[in-house]
Amino acid sequence: MxxxxxxxxxxxxxxxxxxxxxxxxxxxxxxxTNVVCGTSPKHGGETHLGVPVxxxxxxxxxxxxxxxxxxxxxxxxxxxxVREAVEAEIPLIVSIADGVPVHDMLEIKxxxxxxxxxxxxxxxxxxxxPEEARLGIFPENIHHKGKxxxxxxxxxxTYEAVLETNTVNMGQSTVIGLGDDLxxxxxxxxxxxxxxxxxxTKAVVLIGKANSSYEQMAAEYYAGLANKKPVIAFIAGExxxxxxxxxxxxxxxxxxxxxxxDKKKIMQQAGMIVVDSMNDVHQTLLDLKL
Amino acid sequence: MNxxxxxxxxxxxxxxxxxxxxxxxxxxxxxxxxxxxLSSRGPWVLKAQIQAGxxxxxxxxxxxxxxxxxxxxxxxxTKIAYETAQMLNNTLVTDQxxxxxxxxxxxxxxxxxxxxxxxxxxxxxxxxxxxxxxxISEVIDERIEQIVEVQYDKILRxxxxxxxxxxxxxxxxxxxxxxxxxxxxxxxHDFFGKLLFTFINLDAQMxxxxxxxxxxxxxxxxxxxxxxxxxxxxxxHPDIVRMHDDFxxxxxxxxxxRSGFHYYDFGEGNIGCIVNGEGLALEALDIIKAKGFSPAxxxxxxxxxxKDKIADGIxxxxxxxxxEGIVINILGGFLRCNLIADGILSxxxxxxxxxxxxxxxxxxxxxMARAILEESNFQVLFAxxxxxxxxxxxxxxxxxx
Numbered sequence: 001m002x003x004x005x006x007x008x009x010x011x012x013x014x015x016x017x018x019x020x021x022x023x024x025x026x027x028x029x030x031x032x033t034n035v036v037c038g039t040s041p042k043h044g045g046e047t048h049l050g051v052p053v054x055x056x057x058x059x060x061x062x063x064x065x066x067x068x069x070x071x072x073x074x075x076x077x078x079x080x081x082v083r084e085a086v087e088a089e090i091p092l093i094v095s096i097a098d099g100v101p102v103h104d105m106l107e108i109k110x111x112x113x114x115x116x117x118x119x120x121x122x123x124x125x126x127x128x129x130p131e132e133a134r135l136g137i138f139p140e141n142i143h144h145k146g147k148x149x150x151x152x153x154x155x156x157x158t159y160e161a162v163l164e165t166n167t168v169n170m171g172q173s174t175v176i177g178l179g180d181d182l183x184x185x186x187x188x189x190x191x192x193x194x195x196x197x198x199x200x201t202k203a204v205v206l207i208g209k210a211n212s213s214y215e216q217m218a219a220e221y222y223a224g225l226a227n228k229k230p231v232i233a234f235i236a237g238e239x240x241x242x243x244x245x246x247x248x249x250x251x252x253x254x255x256x257x258x259x260x261x262d263k264k265k266i267m268q269q270a271g272m273i274v275v276d277s278m279n280d281v282h283q284t285l286l287d288l289k290l
Numbered sequence: 291m292n293x294x295x296x297x298x299x300x301x302x303x304x305x306x307x308x309x310x311x312x313x314x315x316x317x318x319x320x321x322x323x324x325x326x327x328l329s330s331r332g333p334w335v336l337k338a339q340i341q342a343g344x345x346x347x348x349x350x351x352x353x354x355x356x357x358x359x360x361x362x363x364x365x366x367x368t369k370i371a372y373e374t375a376q377m378l379n380n381t382l383v384t385d386q387x388x389x390x391x392x393x394x395x396x397x398x399x400x401x402x403x404x405x406x407x408x409x410x411x412x413x414x415x416x417x418x419x420x421x422x423x424x425x426i427s428e429v430i431d432e433r434i435e436q437i438v439e440v441q442y443d444k445i446l447r448x449x450x451x452x453x454x455x456x457x458x459x460x461x462x463x464x465x466x467x468x469x470x471x472x473x474x475x476x477x478x479h480d481f482f483g484k485l486l487f488t489f490i491n492l493d494a495q496m497x498x499x500x501x502x503x504x505x506x507x508x509x510x511x512x513x514x515x516x517x518x519x520x521x522x523x524x525x526x527h528p529d530i531v532r533m534h535d536d537f538x539x540x541x542x543x544x545x546x547x548r549s550g551f552h553y554y555d556f557g558e559g560n561i562g563c564i565v566n567g568e569g570l571a572l573e574a575l576d577i578i579k580a581k582g583f584s585p586a587x588x589x590x591x592x593x594x595x596x597k598d599k600i601a602d603g604i605x606x607x608x609x610x611x612x613x614e615g616i617v618i619n620i621l622g623g624f625l626r627c628n629l630i631a632d633g634i635l636s637x638x639x640x641x642x643x644x645x646x647x648x649x650x651x652x653x654x655x656x657x658m659a660r661a662i663l664e665e666s667n668f669q670v671l672f673a674x675x676x677x678x679x680x681x682x683x684x685x686x687x688x689x690x691x
Contacts, residue, residue: 154569
């Protein structure tokens with residue numbers, strides 16, 4: 001097994017006729033991802049990449065069955081695309097869009113709240129279950145099927161974590177980029193929960209960042225879990241001057257001073273294994289004797 | 291994106307929020323004319339327009355600017371031109387500017403407001419609850435980050451609904467917190483309702499009114515104004531984009547931004563970093579610092595597809611006068627490593643690079659990228675991971691010393 005998506009997951013592509021979609025969806029399909037149909041306004045009735053195209057999600061819903069959607073739509077159109085997906089009650093959606101207005105995310109979070117949809121992203125390479133399903137734009141040649149779950153708030157560091165698991169031949173069960181933005185569709189908690197229930201996943205690598213509260217929320221959640229698997233946590237940005245805004249720093253204002261050192265302590269107290277460098281991850285995995 | 295106080299006040303005024311009457315001046319004579327137009331008797335307030343706070347307690351570097359700060363209370367019309375002349379074209383240093391300060395090129399002239407009560411009001415986005423949050427404090431003229439650190443409980447926080455107005459109950463909460471009578475209910479309701487509307491309508495990330503004043507007729511007035519807009523939403527606000535003041539930006543940050551990249555200057559250090567992704571930038575900084583060295587600047591070329599733009603970005607790092615060595619870490623996915631290799635060659639030919647450079651390529655087209663650099667005569671070292679890259683760079687920099 002794996003989490004959220006596997007070879008049986010039927011995938012819809014919203015915005016299938018775009019150039020980026022064509023390039024990446026083709027690669028995903030070659031790797032075994034079960035893409036069943038796509039949407040694109042005014043392209044209904046056409047066939048792209050060998051699958052039928054519909055004008056919108058509601059139309060696609062009437063003729064096709066799917067469990068997940070990858071949104072290859074630009075940031076400015078994301079709000080509308082998410083609304084369509086939520087209304088069609090798609091259980092999982094992945095958005096790779098970069099540059100989504102933060103107020104649009106406030107609206108999107110309100111739509112997701114109480115809905116049947118779990119949203120990964122935006123501003124993420126997506127989600128990949130090696131050899132089974134690639135929902136997004138992850139470089140497919142670095143991933144190997146295996147037993148480590150990876151969940152990350154720093155897109156490019158996700159690749160570093162993958163390489164670390166590769167050096168010790170442990171591979172990945174599923175790799176999930178939550179997105180680099182201030183507001184993200186899903187935080188660590190639901191994903192950690194899924195990894196804890198997944199038989200194939202033996203340990204989890206969690207990558208967080210300075211300047212947000214998501215890491216503390218993950219620690220609190222993990223502390224309360226009855227059945228825990230080991231979680232190796234890394235927080236990027238320890239050397240940044242406190243309050244330096246590489247991106248956003250609003251949570252400092254609303255939640256008070258929490259430095260990376262404080263964060264690490266909170267995560268340690270919750271039972272996570274905190275490492276100081278990404279390069280420490282592979283040795284830590286070996287030490288776990290999984 | 292930030293705008294100046296005088297622009298922010300104009301924006302607030304358009305949304306019906308009360309601000310003192312004022313006008314902008316670029317010369318002492320202009321300041322005098324504005325002051326005369328505003329009021330025949332004064333007093334007036336002269337405010338240096340730089341995009342940084344704590345101006346009142348700031349000091350000018352130049353002697354001719356006198357000993358006063360960047361906010362000056364003037365009671366005689368004859369003194370307006372003199373005080374303005376002291377500030378214009380001089381450099382103001384405050385707690386919130388860089389140590390070399392900011393050049394004052396314009397002064398805002400306002401009528402002085404007689405107020406009986408002052409407080410701080412801010413609106414920000416709290417990502418942990420995905421909500422706009424109103425901040426109220428009695429501590430004024432201080433940076434909210436500092437208040438948070440030492441006096442966390444001196445701030446009232448009220449989460450606001452994105453699609454709803456502010457309730458009477460929430461306004462009562464504010465009045466209670468400020469120990470004010472409920473006779474202010476109407477004017478507070480009016481003020482904060484308009485402020486929230488402004489925030490939502492303009493895609494603001496932060497609005498700070500530090501301070502808000504209460505006038506004798508119970509109305510509220512914004513005595514200062516700071517608005518930060520979401521860069522990602524500027525496509526919806528061409529009128530706001532036109533307010534951008536290029537002179538307030540670091541030239542390298544501005545040029546990187548125009549190329550679609552992010553450039554960060556850390557104000558010290560001697561190692562330049564080029565990466566693709568914020569996470570990699572943070573990792574680079576952490577590793578460099580852990581080895582006892584100091585990063586000077588970082589360029590994030592995430593999403594780069596244009597060879598010339600990438601070369602321009604790399605030049606920004608190469609020409610930073612503090613940089614003595616460069617480390618490049620690219621994990622190619624969307625971005626192809628060979629574009630970076632081409633960019634390095636083209637940039638170094640343009641500026642004549644004479645410092646060590648270590649590259650780590652991983653992912654899309656990494657072998658092609660390495661071949662491009664190896665086939666050129668360009669001196670470059672390769673590494674398999676970031677740790678090794680920084681070690682190699684430091685070794686080379688020490689050899690050069």
